[in-house]
Amino acid sequence: MWDLQSAGGADMGQLFKDKVFWITGGGSGIGAALARHAAQHGAHVAVSGRRPERLKEVVDAIEQEGGRALALVCDVREHAELDRCVEAIIEHFGTLDVAVANAGFAISGKVTEQSREDWQRQFDTNVFGAAMTIKAAMPALRKSQGRAVLVGSVASIFTYPAGGLYCASKAALRAMGQALSIELHGTGVSCTTLHPGFVASEIGQVDNLGRFDAGRKDPRPMTLMWTSDKAAKVMLRAIFKRRRELVFTLHGVLATWIARHLPSLAFRIAISSTATSKANRLKEGRSTRS
Ligand SMILES: NC(=O)c1ccc[n+]([C@@H]2O[C@H](COP(=O)([O-])OP(=O)(O)OC[C@H]3O[C@@H](n4cnc5c(N)ncnc54)[C@H](OP(=O)(O)O)[C@@H]3O)[C@@H](O)[C@H]2O)c1
Numbered sequence: 001m002w003d004l005q006s007a008g009g010a011d012m013g014q015l016f017k018d019k020v021f022w023i024t025g026g027g028s029g030i031g032a033a034l035a036r037h038a039a040q041h042g043a044h045v046a047v048s049g050r051r052p053e054r055l056k057e058v059v060d061a062i063e064q065e066g067g068r069a070l071a072l073v074c075d076v077r078e079h080a081e082l083d084r085c086v087e088a089i090i091e092h093f094g095t096l097d098v099a100v101a102n103a104g105f106a107i108s109g110k111v112t113e114q115s116r117e118d119w120q121r122q123f124d125t126n127v128f129g130a131a132m133t134i135k136a137a138m139p140a141l142r143k144s145q146g147r148a149v150l151v152g153s154v155a156s157i158f159t160y161p162a163g164g165l166y167c168a169s170k171a172a173l174r175a176m177g178q179a180l181s182i183e184l185h186g187t188g189v190s191c192t193t194l195h196p197g198f199v200a201s202e203i204g205q206v207d208n209l210g211r212f213d214a215g216r217k218d219p220r221p222m223t224l225m226w227t228s229d230k231a232a233k234v235m236l237r238a239i240f241k242r243r244r245e246l247v248f249t250l251h252g253v254l255a256t257w258i259a260r261h262l263p264s265l266a267f268r269i270a271i272s273s274t275a276t277s278k279a280n281r282l283k284e285g286r287s288t289r290s
Pocket of ligand 1: 024025102195198199201206212
C-alpha cells in the first residue's frame with residue numbers, strides 16, 4: 001500500500017526525472033534517505049546542513065550510483081545563508097523544483113523548566129528556519145511550478161510528556177503548512193506537510209542544544225520505529241502527488257487518530273507514560289545506589 005510502485009501507475013524510475021530537490025538537514029536521518037531515494041528516481045539533489053562531512057557522504061553515495069548532487073553548508077538559523085543556497089542551486093542545476101524544509105531537532109523537558117533561550121533555540125530551527133527556507137525558495141518554486149515541503153511530526157497533533165517545546169514547534173509548522181496550502185492555491189505551487197511518527201535517525205542522539213552526540217542513547221521505542229528508507233518512499237510519493245498533509249507510520253496514524261477523536265484517551269496515555277518513566281527512573285536510581 002505504501003510503496004512507490006502504487007503511485008498513479010507512473011514510470012517510477014522517472015518520477016522526478018531531472019527535477020531539482022533542495023533538502024535542509026540532508027546529511028543524516030530522514031533527509032539523507034529522502035535525498036538518496038529522490039536521486040534514484042531521477043532527481044538532482046542539493047543537501048544542506050551544518051556538518052560538511054555528513055553532506056559529503058550523502059553526495060558521494062548519490063554520485064556513486066550515477067546521480068548528480070551538491071553539498072551546501074548552511075545553518076537554517078542564518079537566513080542570508082538560505083538565500084545563498086538557492087543562488088548556488090540555481091547556478092549549479094539551473095532550477096529548483098522541490099524545497100524540503102526538513103532540518104530540525106527536539107528539546108526535551110518540562111515546559112515550566114525551560115528558559116526563554118530554550119524556546120528561542122527550538123523555534124529558531126524548527127519554525128523560523130523552515131519558514132525562511134520556504135521563503136528563500138519560493139521565487140524559484142513559482143518559476144518551476146514546484147513543490148514546497150515541510151517536515152512536521154506526529155508530535156504536532158499528539159502531545160507527549162516532556163515534549164512541550166518540540167510539540168509546540170511542530171504544531172506551529174503544521175499551521176504554517178496549512179496556511180501555505182491556502183495561499184498557494186491556484187498558483188501551480190503546492191505545499192506538502194509530512195508528519196512522521198518514529199523513524200530511525202539521529203534525532204534521539206541530539207541534545208537540547210542541538211548538538212549530535214554519538215554516545216547518547218536514543219530514548220525512543222525501537223519496536224515502533226520505521227527505517228528511514230521506508231519513510232523516504234512514503235514521503236516521495238506524497239510529494240509527487242502534491243498531498244497537502246500526510247501522517248505516517250502506522251503507530252503515528254493511530255496516535256493522531258486518538259488525539260483527534262478521543263482526546264481524553266490521548267491525555268490518559270500521556271499521563272500513564274509519564275508515570276511509567278518516573279517509575280523507571282526511580283528503579284534505575286535505586287539499582288545504581290544498591
Ligand atoms: N525521526 C523521527 O522519528 C522524526 C519524527 C517526526 C519528525 N521528525 C522530523 O524529521 C526531521 C529530520 O529529523 P531526523 O529524524 O532525520 O533527525 P536527524 O538525523 O538528527 O536529522 C536532522 C538534520 O537536521 C540538521 N539540522 C539541525 N539543526 C540544523 C540547523 N540549525 N541548520 C541546518 N541543519 C540543521 C542536522 O544536520 P547538522 O547537524 O549537520 O546541521 C541533521 O542532518 C526533523 O524536522 C524532525 O523533527 C523526525
